[in-house]
Amino acid sequence: QLLESGGGLIQPGGSLRLSCAASGFTSSSYALSWVRQAPGKGLEWVAVISGSGGVTFYADSVKGRFTLSRDNSKNMLYLEMNSLTAEDTATYFCARGATTVDPFDSWGQGILVIVSS
Amino acid sequence: EIVVTQSPGTLSLSPGERATLSCRASPSARYILVAWYQQKPGQAPRLLIQDGSTRATGIPDRFSGSGSGTDFTLTISRLEPEDFAIYYCQQYGGSPPFIFGPGTKVELK
Numbered sequence: 001q002l003l004e005s006g007g008g009l010i011q012p013g014g015s016l017r018l019s020c021a022a023s024g025f026t027s028s029s030y031a032l033s034w035v036r037q038a039p040g041k042g043l044e045w046v047a048v049i050s051g052s053g054g055v056t057f058y059a060d061s062v063k064g065r066f067t068l069s070r071d072n073s074k075n076m077l078y079l080e081m082n083s084l085t086a087e088d089t090a091t092y093f094c095a096r097g098a099t100t101v102d103p104f105d106s107w108g109q110g111i112l113v114i115v116s117s
Numbered sequence: 118e119i120v121v122t123q124s125p126g127t128l129s130l131s132p133g134e135r136a137t138l139s140c141r142a143s144p145s146a147r148y149i150l151v152a153w154y155q156q157k158p159g160q161a162p163r164l165l166i167q168d169g170s171t172r173a174t175g176i177p178d179r180f181s182g183s184g185s186g187t188d189f190t191l192t193i194s195r196l197e198p199e200d201f202a203i204y205y206c207q208q209y210g211g212s213p214p215f216i217f218g219p220g221t222k223v224e225l226k
Contacts, residue, residue, distance in 0.1 A: 057214050
């Protein structure tokens with residue numbers, strides 16, 4: 001199971017940290033990603049981190065603004081989001097893959113982030 | 118730029134009918150692997166197919182994937198009422214690691 005938290009309303013230019021709690025599996029054995037979905041729109045992959053945390057990849061749209069990390073001792077995934085704009089408004093899903101290049105076989109229920117003044 | 122396209126945008130069908138959804142992956146990617154997801158309103162996506170044709174755990178056999186090269190197809194042999202949803206194609210395994218198509222909505226006719 002994957003459970004996201006930390007969403008909410010944030011002003012443009014602000015920062016927010018999303019968390020994802022993993023349970024029911026050995027989280028260090030899996031890569032974890034964030035995928036977002038703007039209201040009424042399609043899916044957009046945001047970032048992925050390897051099971052060990054040593055490898056990360058980011059979508060061009062968030063590179064330099066978002067930072068992905070994980071704490072396997074706590075089975076937690078974090079997404080630090082900075083310099084937020086209205087275009088970052090979306091539901092953010094945490095998702096699991098076998099590796100950093102495998103599809104997502106388990107998803108959280110999503111958490112809404114709204115960037116607005 | 119790597120782009121994944123899906124067609125049609127919307128498919129209007131009745132229960133019991135066959136649904137055929139298309140996905141065209143980007144030829145500029147070094148590797149072309151395709152997965153399919155189903156998403157219902159207010160829910161997270163669910164993995165249906167990976168590696169183009171391998172059903173994920175627990176997925177009914179009315180769902181099948183096929184294709185090669187850059188053209189892939191998701192077929193639902195006989196639509197059940199719970200199959201009306203949006204279906205996303207995902208190209209993976211390359212750089213960037215994951216690209217989603219815009220989705221095909223399968224709606225009740």
